[in-house]
Amino acid sequence: MTVTSPVAGHDAAAPEEPVVELVGVRAAYGAIEVLKGVDLVVPVGSVVALLGPNGGGKTTTMKIVSGLMPTTAGELRLSGRNVTGITATEASRLGVCSIPEGRGVFANLTVRENLWVATGTGTPLAEVEEAAYTRFPKLGDRRNQLAGSMSGGEQQMLALSRALGTSPAVLLLDELSMGLAPMIVSQMYDIVGQLAEEGISILLAEQFARVVLPIADTAALMLGGRIVAVGDPADIEHELSTTYLGG
Numbered sequence: 451m452t453v454t455s456p457v458a459g460h461d462a463a464a465p466e467e468p469v470v471e472l473v474g475v476r477a478a479y480g481a482i483e484v485l486k487g488v489d490l491v492v493p494v495g496s497v498v499a500l501l502g503p504n505g506g507g508k509t510t511t512m513k514i515v516s517g518l519m520p521t522t523a524g525e526l527r528l529s530g531r532n533v534t535g536i537t538a539t540e541a542s543r544l545g546v547c548s549i550p551e552g553r554g555v556f557a558n559l560t561v562r563e564n565l566w567v568a569t570g571t572g573t574p575l576a577e578v579e580e581a582a583y584t585r586f587p588k589l590g591d592r593r594n595q596l597a598g599s600m601s602g603g604e605q606q607m608l609a610l611s612r613a614l615g616t617s618p619a620v621l622l623l624d625e626l627s628m629g630l631a632p633m634i635v636s637q638m639y640d641i642v643g644q645l646a647e648e649g650i651s652i653l654l655a656e657q658f659a660r661v662v663l664p665i666a667d668t669a670a671l672m673l674g675g676r677i678v679a680v681g682d683p684a685d686i687e688h689e690l691s692t693t694y695l696g697g
């Protein structure tokens with residue numbers, strides 16, 4: 451992946467550092483602590499699924515990784531480097547790319563203009579467009595259409611294309627399924643599965659566990675600001691059915 455860590459090469463024999471690592475991370479909104487010591491590892495090239503019911507702290511965890519929220523304790527590491535306190539701009543420079551909850555597109559810009567935003571990181575527009583329209587031919591047909599006038603699924607395709615245009619070191623996907631019909635949700639996760647096969651590191655949060663377990667390498671169950679179980683998706687699936695209904 452593209453992030454170069456100052457400690458990379460420090461010990462050539464060492465295994466590759468995880469692209470994202472949270473160690474004992476705590477975070478609060480005002481006086482209310484909502485992350486109560488989160489440990490999480492996203493190895494390079496793997497898909498980690500954060501699961502659990504609403505309010506568990508999934509989005510807050512994503513915000514920590516993308517530099518949108520400060521920690522009150524603990525450490526955030528990107529590719530082995532301690533970057534605790536990083537800003538969102540710095541995180542994006544280090545290759546953290548997130549599609550936030552809701553739609554990660556500018557509704558009043560066209561498809562093309564949305565893709566143009568991804569070129570801020572240096573990839574030429576023509577290249578971003580070609581990659582997007584090859585992956586999602588529908589977007590090519592609608593290149594001059596306002597993003598806000600497309601269906602939810604098409605908007606998520608655009609959000610994904612925009613994210614991929616930046617060649618992210620890690621892709622953060624928060625509730626990709628939100629507001630989408632079940633059939634579209636499984637199509638979206640088929641695409642995410644393809645991205646995973648291409649070797650992109652992915653951290654995703656999802657209430658509807660069933661759709662993401664098949665593509666996840668590791669699943670973590672989050673409840674009340676803590677990760678209460680982590681491991682093989684099949685084992686966590688069992689945990690889910692006994693802890694709460696995963697949809």
Ligand SMILES: Nc1ncnc2c1ncn2[C@@H]1O[C@H](COP(=O)(O)OP(=O)(O)O)[C@@H](O)[C@H]1O
Nearest residue numbers: 479484502503504505506507508509510511655
């Ligand atoms: N902007 C906010 N201000 C205050 N509390 C918040 C805010 N966002 C989230 N919370 C609270 O933080 C907790 C974790 O929320 P969140 O990270 O959004 O969980 P999830 O994504 O798993 O649903 C919840 O109790 C929620 O009410």
Ligand SMILES: [Mg+2]
Nearest residue numbers: 508509551625
């Ligand atoms: Mg959330």
